Amino acid sequence: MGEYKLLSTIKSPEDVKKIKSEDVPSLCTEIREKLVEVVSVNGGHLSPNLGVVELTVAMHRSFDFPKDSLVWDVGHQSYTHKLLTGRFSKFDTLRQKDGISGFPKRAESIYDDFNTGHSSTSISAAFGIANAKLLSGDQSHTIAVIGDGSFTGGLAFEAMNNAGRFNKNFIVVLNDNKMSISKNVGAIPRYLTTVRIQPWYIRVKRGTEKILTKIPVIGWGIKGVLRRSKSKIKNLVYKNTLFDCFGFTYLGPIDGHNVEELENAFTAAKKSRTPVLVHVVTKKGKGYQPAEDNPGEFHGIGQFDIDSGEPISSHKGFSAEFGKTMCEFAQTDDKLCAITAAMTGGTGLNEFSKQYKNRFFDVGIAEEHAVTFGCGLASKGMRPVFAVYSTFLQRAYDQLIHDAALGDLHLVLAVDRAGIVGADGETHQGVFDVSMLNSIPNTTVFSPTYFDGLRMSMYEALYNQEGLAVVRYPRGGELYKPEGFGEESTDYNIYGDTNADYLIVTYGRMFSYAARAYGLLKEQGVNVCLLKLCKIKPINSETVEYAKGFKSVWFFEEGIKNGGIARTFSDMLTHVGFTGNYHLKAIHDKFVKQMSVNEALKMLKLDSEGMTEVVIKDLANEKKT
Structure with missing residues (x-):
């Protein structure tokens, strides 16, 4: 790619200020070249970052970072910020193990003021920072950058309502690119459209x-x-805007790709004695044609060919299979509805949204609302399915308890990206949903391993369950499947040597790794039986009685140990009088950092080799005692 003559000289925001105005467009071009170069190899969020290049440059020329504070909403659009704050030399390690994060991290740089990863948090966090400064006599500015998609989240409005009474030095930059991941929906995007087309x-x-x-x-x-x-x-x-009503002085709309206009707007904002909202209009994917043409496809993308924009590798995944299954069921069930929180494509619902428009609901980035909205549908006899990533489901914990489970309403959750997800790191690992759901009464949870199991579990959740029903599945596609094995039950399956003294229990995609470990252990003279759970809450008592007959039991779980299924299974074994040895391997009280899925599972000893190592080591210790 390029030689990066300008970009390579920037070690801090002070160097950005030294760039001559006539050279700024060249700097922006170099930044875009670097973004495309690195993301094409490492994967990541390309479209959002291409869209905020000029905006980021203008902020670093206008403000005094790190004295001034900058909070990025979600943070997936902070790549340019990283390039301008001394991380150019490390940028090739983006999203890699031990490399720089794809999101702001306070531990990574003094220029990252707040850890982010989920949406709609920036105004709240920035307002807290601004108040802390006020209390300490600090007169510097605090800036929150939030997208129009994130602005559909209720937390953003709670913060706006609170922050409107602030005096000065507080600035919200609304990055309006007309998209979140899917096309924006709802009243706020429509309102912003009217503001954009009336720059009076x-x-x-x-x-x-x-x-x-x-x-x-x-x-x-x-x-x-x-x-x-x-x-x-x-x-x-x-001509008051909505933002004036909140107490903010409104500036805009500003061309988000004109650095001079942006700098002028920020100069004006800094002089205001009230909180200011700067409305910036940008183009997602700006400067790289494939991303401009398909901003949703390039929002978060794996490796791709720079010249063509085509993905280097692609495979059919659980998300696509879920979407296909929903369309099949909807053909004969006119009560079936699908709900998404601005993730139509990511959750596999594109085709459903086209075929069944009246029964498809994109509520924006508002998971709490999605759950309660689904409960409202269910209360009048509809069959709502809320498709959501595991990491984002965390935001709706209260609604799951109060509105769904306590209300005994039949809402189905399709929990995508369950388990380790890889390079997005701590904020996106889907390892908390099981412990969270396991604590909620009146809830049934399925965790299939293969596509057949997904289809059966969805049918069971929709038509044979009451209350809150959940089907969770991992990112990507099917893994190793033993020859002749099939998911014949939505309760449990048994595989391997049924006469063995040792039993491995697991669920979800962990079964694929356990099945390979079965072969590795056999090579070392250790015969085991595998018990694969599909319905993990409530646990079928037959499985506990079956496990009771083995000398040693290992439970491998791709989730948090505290509150997990392995702990529940252990309690149930003790209750039925199990006297053998019980070994539990799960994620113990920590966050899993960014690295590939394979690297993470290897580190956690949850891959085939790790499982084999754990069993052999535990057996050796048992013999010593």
Whole structure:
């Protein structure tokens, strides 16, 4: 790619300020070349980052970081920020094990003011930072950058409502690219559209004030009255926006790809004695044609060919199989509804959204609302399915308890990306949903291993269960499947040497690794039987009675140990009088850092070799005692 003559000289934001104005476009071009070069190899969030190059450059030229504070909402669009804050030399390690993160990390740089990964949090966090500064006498600025997609989340409005009473030095940058991951929906995107196409606001406001102040004697008085007035006259003259109603001074819309205009807007914002919202309009995927043409496809992408934009590898995954299954069921079930929180494509619901438009609901980035909305559908006899990534389901814990389970309403959750997800790191690992759901009464959870099991589990959850029913499945596609093995039951399956003294229990894709470990152990003279759970809550008592007959039992779980299924299984074994040895291998009280899925499972000893090593070591220790 490029030689990066300008970009390679930047070690801090001070160097960005030294770039001549006429050289800024060249710097932005170099940044885009570097983004495409690295993401094409490492994967990552390309479209969001290409869209904020000029915006990021302008902020680093206008503010004094790290004295001023910058909080990125979600943080997946902070790559340019990293390049401009001393991380150019390490940028090739983006999203790799022991490399720089794809999200802001306080431990990584003094320029990363707040750890982010989920949406709609930036204004709340930044407002907290601004108040902490005020209490300590710090007069520096605090900036929150939030996308129009994240602005559909309720937390953003809670923060806006609270922050409108602040005095100064607090700035919200609304990055309006007309998208989140899927196309934005709802009233807020429609409102922003009307603002974008009517850039009269500042001109009318300034023009009116200028005219009024020139009227002898009474002009200044009228101006003051209008400013203080709560009447319709004020609205007619000043054309108030929604943001003014929150107490923010509105600046915009600003061309998000014009650095000079952006710098002027930030200069004006810094002079305001009220909180300011700077409305910036950008193009997602800007500067790389394949990403401009398909911004959703390049929002989060794996390796791809730079020239063509085509993915280097692709395979049919559980998300696609789920979407196919939903369409099949919907053909004969006119009560079946699908809900997503701005993740139509990611959860495999594109085709459903086209075939069954009236029964498809994208609620925006609002998981809490999605669950309660689904409960409302269920209360009137519909069959709602909320498709959501495991990591984002965490945000709706209260609604799952209060509105779904406690209300005894039949809501189905399709939990995608369950388990380790890889390079997105701690904020996106799907390892908490089982412990979370395991604590909720009136809940049934299925965790199939293969596509057949997914289809059977979905049918069971939809038509043979009551209350809250969950089907969880991993990122990617099917893994190793023993010859002749089939998921014949949505309760449990048994595989291997049924006469063995040793038993391995697991569920989900861990069974594929356990099945390979079965062969590795056999090569070392250790015969084991495998018990694969599909319904993991409630656990079928037959499986516990079956496990009771073995001398030693190992439970391997791709999730948090505390509150997990392995712990529940252990309690049930003890209750039925099991006297053998029980070994539990799960994720113990820690976050799993960014690395590939294979690297993470190897580190956790949850891959085939790791399982084999654990069993051999435990057997050796048993013999010593």
